Amino acid sequence: MPDATAEPLASVVLVVQDRYQAIARTIAHLAEQTVAGRMELVVVTPAGFGDLPPDGERDRIGRVTKVELGGASLGSAQAEGVRAASGPVVVLGEDHAWPEPGYVEALAQRCKPPYAAVGPVMTNANPWSLVSWSNLLLAYGKWTDPAEGGPIDSLPGTNTAYDRSLLMALGDELDGLMEREGGLLKRLQKDGHQLYLEPKARTAHQNVSGPTSGAALRFHAGRLYADRRMKSEKWGVGKRAIYFLAAPLIPGVRAVRILGELKGKKMPMTPRVIGGVGLGVTLDGLGQMVGYGTGAGKALARLEDFEFNRYRYLSKRDRAEAGL
Template sequence: MSEPNSPLMSIVIATPDDFDVIRHTISYLLRQTVRASLEMVIVAPSRAQLNLDQTRLSALLAEFAQVQIVEVGAIRSIGRANAAGIRRAMAPLVALAEDHCFPDPQWAESLIRAHRGPWAAVGPAVRNANPNSAVSWADLFIGYGPWLWPTTAREADFLPGHNTSYKRDLLLGYGPQLEPMMEAETLLHWDLRQKGHRLYLDPSAQVAHTNFSLWRSWLPVQFYNGRLFAGARVRETALWRRALFVAGSPVIPALRLWRIWRGLEPGEQRRRFRSCVHALAIGLILDGAGQLVGYAAGIGRAVDQVARFEFHRFRHIRDEDRRDLSLA
């Protein structure tokens, strides 16, 4: 049982340098209907580098149940940063946030309410925060297709990476394996389900996700994400099984394209799919190539590369997207 003034949920958000990187997301967290029951856990290289002055810190403390700053040194791994925040979190529930994903005001309240059920993890429905390019829609379909708004509440096989909430004790049970599990959360979700736990998608919790909209950024990201997922998946797998994954890699782009289409709602979602299918096909081919390399040769430097693109998302979107988001 929580103490009267203790947080109900901790929000973990990482920045590779200063507070300005996460300022926009924090502004949305400050609009949460239950912000007085939330703990903010800010993961940063150091308190000095975060550059969070006392005035701004006092303002955050006045709105949230509490605020922690977790110093981890240089951040070259999203999984390591998030795991550090999870271990320091004080609430029984923990939710992950990103510098480029903006939750609706009732997001936290909905997640907390849903966690009263038998769910190990609860994820939100996802909208497109920068919907005016084919690359942005292709990025959203590849990364978040199964959870696009509008959708229905349901038990899920897996949930949105970097944007899901968990019962904290279950995550702590992974011990030293928590960092690699947090690098590719789909594998974490599959593992939770294999252990008998249940996952839930709650569309009353919604986020607007900023997607890559520059080809020069998006294409390498697809390759590195594919390599990271595949390398993590076969990290401790027998050589003969890895060979089977390598042999099956050429069919991955077509299979994923079909699965994305099949999972979309008729109407607007499928119309958007048709409008960006050329970008989708190219992105999935790059993802498939990354998976082939990951199955054959492991993760390599994919963790560093993915982290390099995940932060500072505004550097990887079009100027018109940046202008629109600055007005949001």
């Protein structure tokens, strides 16, 4: 039996909105981790959510901590999970990312000075559709399988491990930094810390695969990115206008960078997939143009719906594969 009184090697934070089934598969994978008995699972839930996980999985996990929090955004909920964690390393998990057994151990072993954050290699959990591949490549391209380990200039914000002491030192700033895409990682780098990509840590990511949903995801992601960038960098009207007018150039610039990052990757780089990436960066660029012009609008709410209710935005085949 795991010793629930011992300090965990690492704490994994999961946020759930309204149903245990949304995180059940992720928890099942966490219960199979090589260090499950030395791991803490921190689940941030709405009030009155009930007990979790099932006894069979709870018995394999060293410690389970539940944080009840009502009405918080994803970033604020994750920040509360970090504060409630007791491990020296915190991993920000997702309900639609399913880690391989050595994932937590590999991240925890590497996440120590000079590395403030350590990220995994991403694989495709639903590789049957063009939309799924396009969304994976647009969101995680440079970190997809195979990837060479070592110091790196950027990581995905979620599915990554962080030195908890450095996050706690940020105090009340933590919530805001976790709300901004890449804001937390950039702050850690600004403070002199390094990032690392650990290929021994691997997780399969389930991607939005419904065609209409995929298009909406890319548009709102671009719109929110533009709004958060303007606010974090305190842009004036003049700079906003310049970026608004230059937005049509964004797809070309992003496409060249992404395709360069994908050389040698294990994925079907067919004309259709390349075309899907091109369409995705075009929609992202359109979203950024709207964001620079009018702000985020309801982009954050739409994106959090995609995060918390991924099952609604899968293709028919993906829903069938998942038993939905």
